[in-house]
Amino acid sequence: MVLYLRELARNRKSFIIWTIALLLSDVLMMFFFPTVYDQSKSFNEILRQFPEALASALKLNVLNFGDVLNYFAYVFQYIILFSGIFAMMFGAGALSREEDEKTVEFLMAKPVTRNYIVSAKLLAVLTYLVLFNIIMAAGNFIAFEAVKKESYSVNLLLTVIAGNFLAQVTFAATGFLISVFVVKSKSVLSVSLGVVLGTYFLSIAAGISDKLENLKYLTPFEYVSPAVLVTDGRIEVVYLIIMVCVILLSTALTYSFYNRKNITA
Amino acid sequence: MSVIEISNLTKYYGKSRGIEGVNLQVEEGEIFGFIGPNGAGKSTTIRTLLAFIYPTSGNAKIFGMDCFRDSARIKKNIGYIPSEVNYYEDMKVKDLLNYSAKFYKKDCSGRIAELSEVFELDMNKRIDALSYGNKKKVAIIQALLHEPKLLILDEPTGGLDPLMQNKFFDILREENRKGVTIFFSSHILSEVQKLCDRVAIIKDGRILKVEEIEKLRSNKYKKIKVEFRNGDSIEDFNLPNIVNASMKNRVAEFLYGGQINEMIRKLSQYEIENLWIEEPSLEEIFMHYYEKEVR
Numbered sequence: 001m002v003l004y005l006r007e008l009a010r011n012r013k014s015f016i017i018w019t020i021a022l023l024l025s026d027v028l029m030m031f032f033f034p035t036v037y038d039q040s041k042s043f044n045e046i047l048r049q050f051p052e053a054l055a056s057a058l059k060l061n062v063l064n065f066g067d068v069l070n071y072f073a074y075v076f077q078y079i080i081l082f083s084g085i086f087a088m089m090f091g092a093g094a095l096s097r098e099e100d101e102k103t104v105e106f107l108m109a110k111p112v113t114r115n116y117i118v119s120a121k122l123l124a125v126l127t128y129l130v131l132f133n134i135i136m137a138a139g140n141f142i143a144f145e146a147v148k149k150e151s152y153s154v155n156l157l158l159t160v161i162a163g164n165f166l167a168q169v170t171f172a173a174t175g176f177l178i179s180v181f182v183v184k185s186k187s188v189l190s191v192s193l194g195v196v197l198g199t200y201f202l203s204i205a206a207g208i209s210d211k212l213e214n215l216k217y218l219t220p221f222e223y224v225s226p227a228v229l230v231t232d233g234r235i236e237v238v239y240l241i242i243m244v245c246v247i248l249l250s251t252a253l254t255y256s257f258y259n260r261k262n263i264t265a
Numbered sequence: 266m267s268v269i270e271i272s273n274l275t276k277y278y279g280k281s282r283g284i285e286g287v288n289l290q291v292e293e294g295e296i297f298g299f300i301g302p303n304g305a306g307k308s309t310t311i312r313t314l315l316a317f318i319y320p321t322s323g324n325a326k327i328f329g330m331d332c333f334r335d336s337a338r339i340k341k342n343i344g345y346i347p348s349e350v351n352y353y354e355d356m357k358v359k360d361l362l363n364y365s366a367k368f369y370k371k372d373c374s375g376r377i378a379e380l381s382e383v384f385e386l387d388m389n390k391r392i393d394a395l396s397y398g399n400k401k402k403v404a405i406i407q408a409l410l411h412e413p414k415l416l417i418l419d420e421p422t423g424g425l426d427p428l429m430q431n432k433f434f435d436i437l438r439e440e441n442r443k444g445v446t447i448f449f450s451s452h453i454l455s456e457v458q459k460l461c462d463r464v465a466i467i468k469d470g471r472i473l474k475v476e477e478i479e480k481l482r483s484n485k486y487k488k489i490k491v492e493f494r495n496g497d498s499i500e501d502f503n504l505p506n507i508v509n510a511s512m513k514n515r516v517a518e519f520l521y522g523g524q525i526n527e528m529i530r531k532l533s534q535y536e537i538e539n540l541w542i543e544e545p546s547l548e549e550i551f552m553h554y555y556e557k558e559v560r
Contacts, residue, residue: 006364010355101353102349103351103352105317106351106365106407108315108316108317109315109345110340111339111340111369112337116337262278262317262318262319
């Protein structure tokens, strides 16, 4: 409990900054919806003229800008990228920061097991991810109510947010595992950005060409693509299984490797 | 009862040597010095005891419990001062001490107040604004606040001014009187001599010798340097207790461990240009032990 609370306190500032930044960009974009709605006919027209590969890569082909959920799905594609970065950096930073700043000696001289350390930090990251998604859900709900022209399905909105949450946990869990081996804050930052941006581009590549279609299994951005979710209404089972497996496996390996690690900071 | 029991402890970092076949026993209530030059394996030994790193082979026990399996339980009663102090930069001194105290599930506020008084530490300063010596004071208080039964100190005096060092030693003696066992690692012989009952000397990852400090004190070596006027040589001295002798031009250098009077009588028989009698550096004493070991 001591370490859990400390982790929350330590990351509070950066959590607040990330959340405000992403919430504001999201909600501000949503407030453009009435304008987009008025011109949605010509908008959709223009989009139809995009090269097909580009349109499908950016998921523009399935979206109807006259619909608030569809418009949200378009906006949220970008939000989801940054919330992935945020999750990955929180996950990868939790354990590695103690080593990078050499405070790990202090911590490990306390009467705590390594399992306790990993658990407390996992829980703190998870807490912030839950909190982040609750805030995003609430913020978007308010924005939806303010800008909607017709009724919409709140469930679909929540499905997109749930998808975002799952992708975030997947990134955070992967980040935890990586941070057992990569501890320098600069490397942690570049690896985190590399993984998230890399998988984001994979999802674009998967949309561009049929030959690359199988890449979609490698990228969480494809699993929880907002455009797909608002159209299909659910996350595909196979993707759910992949994410749950990655999360469980990364977490288990993090415990296992961290317990055996030589702390030589 | 042995508080620390290390048997055949070996640690390799990949191929490079940490420690090799270390055997040590520290008894309850003693102040045990652990001395050796930099890179000898002092910190490796301590880090293994605290389960920061795992040994390549061998095992270690503290309070009769396994250092690796029961590490968390053992640490309830350990206070540790690292050689390099690194704390959370967003914390003030009092934040860090309170945070540290929370891990022990007992009220340490009285102890914190008392110790910060002794060390004249400003509790409201941010940690990253502290000087090296002041950070060390935080580390000392942090190690003592939960009244541990065993103190593990890795070169704890670095950065402390002589006044604070004395206060620190007084506190250590007082803790020791209360029954606290102290494992004191240092590369400074004089501070170990001041404080410890027994001392282990480590070099190149191996324990060279475990000796009672009284003995070390009694065969105290002096470093003597003599410049002869004529072509004399110390070969002719024919005195016991001369080690590490070397002769360059007309200057002889050696360590002398016998009665100083005998040496002076001997020296008076020669024509001498110059004479220096100094405390040997630790390194030279090590060399002495080291050479004995090789022979």
